[in-house]
Amino acid sequence: MCEDAVSQRLLAWYDINARKLAWRVGPDAWRAGQRADPYAVWMSEIMLQQTTVAAVDKYFRRFTTLWPDVHALASAKDADVMGEWAGLGYYARARNLLKCARVVSGEWGGVFPGTRAGLQALPGIGPYTAAAISAIAYDRPETVVDGNVERVMARHFAVQTPLPKAKKDLTDLAGAETPEHRPGCYAQAVMDLGATICTPRNPACGICPLSKTCLGRARGIAAELPRKTPKKPKPTRRGIAYLARRDDGAWLLEDRPARGLLGGMLGWPTEGWDGTDDGAPMPANWQDVGVEVTHTFTHFHLRLQVLATQVPQGANPARGNFRALRPADLPTLMRKAFDASQRYFDQSEPDTLG
DNA sequence: CATCCGTGGAG
């Protein structure tokens, strides 16, 4: 391995510029012999799938405080885990997180596999996450290929083929750079570079440790790479949410189906936007709260009308059931509907609870 | 290989 290899420059840069992250063993601590906890690495990698570091930090701290090890998590109630995941998005991750914890706790004695194949056989762990855990937690020379790595490789080698077609070529190029020594630090180094220097827009090529060998920069096209096939426009869907509060303060809620949109999460009875069209959950004096909720999902925009009502005890809904609500357990869309309804409930409250 | 699956910040 020549002194000037990409990996050596990246590691030298990382030793100085590594970001301090709650789940990370930094280069100094690593040199002192400290190693990452596979449970923490796994937890962070699941949370970081398509999610920013800034958003993950709070959730990671909360989860590892509530459930310090995989056995504790495996013993948690589904509703508690889903409630704590609320707001982070991609809720299949939370469902698979629990499934995976229970497999590792019950069948592997609480020890995560160290090999890519063993890891990738677990729920919620795909090619990227398996490589990341193997490299970062077990220091094996596996190659991680995420959006950062794709961008760094596409630019450094001036790959013009658009994603996702270029995926295999970029993976091969990344694999050729992966060092035998400190592969875990290297994996984090490439991703840190992509997150802080080789950014999607306005890359800081002037301070990049790879600039002198970067073909994209040499050709003046670095910022245009990687090329991507154009995306389809998002359609707009419309729907109605029904928020009913009982006189004793209980709310009419339903557990959403285990699969699909907001699967496994708590929600208000709704209509007309997610494939269901059941109408109001019960006959009542439904009032429009006057504020339309707007929300954007991965593949569509939503405009949600919010109807609210106050009902006496003894009311018998056709679907959902009345129960206590912790607003933080709601996914963001449902939380928006709750917030929008407060105007209505604030003015109807004095008569009922005063 | 295409589609589905959240959310919030940046520009």
Add this chain to the structure above:
DNA sequence: TCTCCAAGGAT
């Protein structure tokens, strides 16, 4: 206001 996109995986 609106598009992009962030440490992807499952089907």
